[in-house]
Amino acid sequence: MTESLDDTALDRLFRTARTRNGWTDRPVAEALLRQVYDLAKMGPTSANVSPARFVFVASAAAKARLAPHLSNTNRPKALAAPVCAIVAFDLDFAQRIPELFPNNPGAQAWFADPKVAEVTAFRNGSLQGAYLMLAARALGLDCGPMSGFSQSGLDAEFFAGTSWRSNFLCSLGYGSDENLFPRNPRLAFEDACRVL
Template sequence: MSKPVSDACLDQIFRDARTHNAWLDRDVPDALLHEFVDLAELGPTSANSSPARFLFVKSREAKERLKPFLSEGNRDKTMAAPVCAIIGYDLDFYEHLPKLFPHTDARSWFAGKDAKILDTAFRNGTLQGAYLIIAARALGLDCGPMSGFDQKGVDREFFAGMNIKSNFLCNLGYGDASVLFPRSPRFAFDETARIL
């Protein structure tokens, strides 16, 4: 862990990576979905809580179920994407802490503490969603993360009877770079960061 990764890796994951809105007609194998979830789950979370839940909407039937809950600007690109991941967070994550954090009674830190449960699940589930994007890019996929959907509708349709809430969506596949807009500006270091 003492050496930086290559510039080519940094280019693929960050510098040259873009948010895609148009997709090539190319399948994303299920085995690849398994591979990058396994990578994403290695990223750190509070007490190894791992509250993120990933639902990959891939079949035509599943996409039709998702379609009514997408905003108009996200509908066509999501229906055209090979896969749309629903990144959610499990409000019952703490029930798994005896397995995931076995050296102490971490479950007791959360049981009956609704505000702490929500805060921890949302924060760490969001982190895991970012890890998922990085892992997907590292394995050669393009990503199109987005908001712009009816969260309550998605939760009713896909997470009924579960204590899971949707956070954001991310289209996955092989992007059509020919229709990308120029990269939008980013802040300079001094505009967002300080060293004390």
């Protein structure tokens, strides 16, 4: 990897990509969601633990289950999107380490402490959620990541009896300019970075 992506790719991923609040009615096929995941899963995680789990809420029935757990601000835009992804993490991710990290299956023991497992799952699941958004953008989709939901309510609705926990939500689809805010400023390198 010695060459940079061209400006068109960098724009699509970062510079001109925007958080969408409005959506067209163009559907998102399951085959495309599978392509998004197949790219996102290639991003690195600690010891390849891969704790992220994704629920793609696309049907009217699933959206009806999601709706009561969304904030008043997020409900309309999340439900208008063709898909709202629940980005979650699996607290029992370590069970898959012998499969995912075969060069050291004993690494499973590193996460025996539930607190270590939870921190690891949250951190790496968050990374994978970001990879999912970049993969979606790379494949031509727009994203609308958000908090603003009842985590306990959503987990009870979608993950009862499992070791999965929600992290954040991300609408996926083909965005419109409806309710598109001007781009907000970002911190300068000098304000956010140190080179030691």
